[in-house]
Amino acid sequence: MADLSTCPPLTRDSVVQALDLIKPLIHKTPAAKPVLRLWFKCENFQRVGAFKARGAFHAIERLKLEPGWLENGGREKGVATHSSGNHAQALALAAKENGIPAHIVMPSITIPSKVAATKGYGANVIFSTLTDRLTVAEKLVAETGARLVPPYDHPDIILGQGTMGIELQEQVTGLDAIIAPCSGGGMLSGIALSCEGTGIKVFGGEPEFEGADDAKRGMETGQRITYVNSTSIADGLRSYLGVHPWSVLYERKLVHGMYAVTEEQIKSAMKLILERMKLVVEPSAAVPLAVVLYDEDFRNMVEQQAGEEGWDLGIILSGGNVSTDGLATLFAN
Amino acid sequence: MADLSTCPPLTRDSVVQALDLIKPLIHKTPAAKPVLRLWFKCENFQRVGAFKARGAFHAIERLKLEPGWLENGGREKGVATHSSGNHAQALALAAKENGIPAHIVMPSITIPSKVAATKGYGANVIFSTLTDRLTVAEKLVAETGARLVPPYDHPDIILGQGTMGIELQEQVTGLDAIIAPCSGGGMLSGIALSCEGTGIKVFGGEPEFEGADDAKRGMETGQRITYVNSTSIADGLRSYLGVHPWSVLYERKLVHGMYAVTEEQIKSAMKLILERMKLVVEPSAAVPLAVVLYDEDFRNMVEQQAGEEGWDLGIILSGGNVSTDGLATLFAN
Known part of the structure; x- marks a missing residue:
């Protein structure tokens, strides 16, 4: 360090001069947070405590508008899906309000409260393993003629x-x-x-x-x-x-x-x-x-x-x- | 029990007659739930997550309307209370928004998050034991001239x-x-x-x-x-x-x-x-x-x-x- 006798006095002005000295060498760090x-x-x-009600109700409203769906017994055949989450309850509710059956494939490890909630909306719950739920759902659709309502895709x-x-x-x-x-x-x-x-x-x-x-x-x-x-x-x-x-x-x-x-x-x-x-x-x-x-x-x-x-x-x-x-x-x- | 050959047939009418027979002996149990x-x-x-903000803000607005309160240095002397709960935070907030000091006596066993929240509103927190908090608050009022704002009474x-x-x-x-x-x-x-x-x-x-x-x-x-x-x-x-x-x-x-x-x-x-x-x-x-x-x-x-x-x-x-x-x-x- 420099000899003490050569140092500037410890004042605000000296800090301003120090900044001038090092400005090209350092980053000016941000003070503003994003606003x-x-x-x-x-x-x-x-409804059902999550956005999933939007998609489920829309899917069923769209089914009802589909030419031939009603005439071909769509209402009796109902809808099906595989879900252990909010989509299961959402589809069960939307189906119930339209008076059509809902078949929901849930992994057998699904927590009981979610199974109970889905059954509470009147759905027919079918258990599967974690890995074969899509297969079980597809088999179910083939057997019942229910329309598959996928959770997102x-x-x-x-x-x-x-x-x-x-x-x-x-x-x-x-x-x-x-x-x-x-x-x-x-x-x-x-x-x-x-x-x-x-x-x-x-x-x-x-x-x-x-x-x-x-x-x-x-x-x-x-x-x-x-x-x-x-x-x-x-x-x-x-x-x-x-x-x-x-x-x-x-x-x-x-x-x-x-x-x-x-x-x-x-x-x-x-x-x-x-x-x-x-x-x-x-x-x-x-x-x-x-x-x-x-x-x-x-x-x-x-x-x-x-x-x-x-x-x-x-x-x-x-x-x-x-x-x-x-x-x-x-x-x- | 009566001889089987003397029993009425098992029909709805027989149940109606059975009710006639026992009506004076039993309670008619309620079917209607309260609506x-x-x-x-x-x-x-x-504000502050509880109704207590209403009372605290009202107490301070009323103080400001009190003849002589301002002239006698009421704003500088501030307010005081004893509370380990929502009233502490409510009074601290109301005082802060009015730019007047708040002295809050809290039992030293109060959970840290509530102490932090009260201090967060700028209040001066004084600790007491569970039993002497009123005494501590009264002493504080005598010393500072702050106005006591009780939690409910x-x-x-x-x-x-x-x-x-x-x-x-x-x-x-x-x-x-x-x-x-x-x-x-x-x-x-x-x-x-x-x-x-x-x-x-x-x-x-x-x-x-x-x-x-x-x-x-x-x-x-x-x-x-x-x-x-x-x-x-x-x-x-x-x-x-x-x-x-x-x-x-x-x-x-x-x-x-x-x-x-x-x-x-x-x-x-x-x-x-x-x-x-x-x-x-x-x-x-x-x-x-x-x-x-x-x-x-x-x-x-x-x-x-x-x-x-x-x-x-x-x-x-x-x-x-x-x-x-x-x-x-x-x-x-």
Whole structure:
């Protein structure tokens, strides 16, 4: 170090001169945080407690409009699906309200409360193993003539889920962007379609745990990933992106970025929603807020693109189907 | 039994005759459930997460209107209270927004998150033991000149809490009754006043655990109970009824019935609110729904008074301040 007698006095002016001296050598680090005004779309308050009601009701309304469906005994033959989650209950409810039978294939390890809820809507529940559920469902369809209503990889489902995007645009004027969870991609691609041509940017959030961020990884290599086996706490986000969602999101470039968060970040965002917003959400629904709060890439991107004016950002709280047992396990002391 | 050959044939007519035979000997058991349309007042969405913000803001607005308060340095001397609960945060917030100091005496065993929240609103937190908090608060008031804002036993607090009753009457036309939790009775007596002369009946709910149902027991004997030491999970309902609330509720007969529920019933109602309504409420807030669902005396009373037409019943969800740690403990598997 320089001789003490040569040093400038310890004053503010001296610090300003010190900055002049080193300015070309250092980074000016950011002081502004991204400016975001958050708008939460509360699909946890949707019928059956999750957005899945939109796709299921839309699929059945579309069936009723299909020429010949009614005449060929469609109403008696009913509908079928394979799901251990919110889609099972949503299809069961939509079928019940239309007075048509629903056959739901569920893995035999499905937690009893979800089986009970699905049966509670009057559905015929058939158990399968984890791996043969599609086979069991297809056999069932062949035997009963029921129409298969897949959980996400179908235009009728995608368009149904997309309706929340239209609603949000009606509810929030001047919306700049929307971020939603992504699993099979039915909801995210529906929202992306709802924003097409509007200038509203669409982002997706996934858990990174055990490769559940297949959509993000797939888009990075340009190759859709077709196998995921993750036990993320975000139990609604363990599927891989379907063909139709891939086509909308990647091929048609209707999604502007995918982000992945850790299990701890999901839990932390969920804790915030429960404790401060007083809303019950399932872990999957906390993923977008986790991206917004903790993903530095996302935050830097917003800061650059939104500038000082900031963004009005829609955050999809996709569902609230978590039991008190589940909460106790998640947050066990 | 009679000889088989003498028995009537097994037909519907024979059952009708059997009923004629035993009618004077048996009770006709009820088939109709009480008919209730429930309206939930979501004070868990109130500022600081509980109704206590109403009383605290009202108390400070009233202070500002008090002749001489400002001139005598009231704004500099500030306000003080003793509370380990929602009142502490509410007063801290109301004081902060008015730019006046708040001195809050909290028992040193208060859970850290509540201390942090109160300090977060800028309050000066002073610790005490569980038993000497009133003494500490009074000493503090003597030293600082701060005005004591008690948690419930004061007209300004009672009138502030009562504002939710006026709001609910504006929000639900044709309301027949309201049921609210009761601890010190500030909220219940405020609501009772808000309903005076309207014909709307007012009911209170308490935990029965370890004598926390002091208001109910006191009203049965006509003597206010002035000691409660309960560890009910409904941690906001462990105080005993104050002098002013007793005067409104009992002496002026503005409450139409008090009901007490068990810890299991509170937990069960809370589970329902979390799982099906997707709302985070603290255990105290679940007490009125527990009465409505599980208290046979309450249900019989409604059935008799409301008849087939039923009642539109307001249910006060008083607050949502429970941590994920707290939820995990309450619902531990």
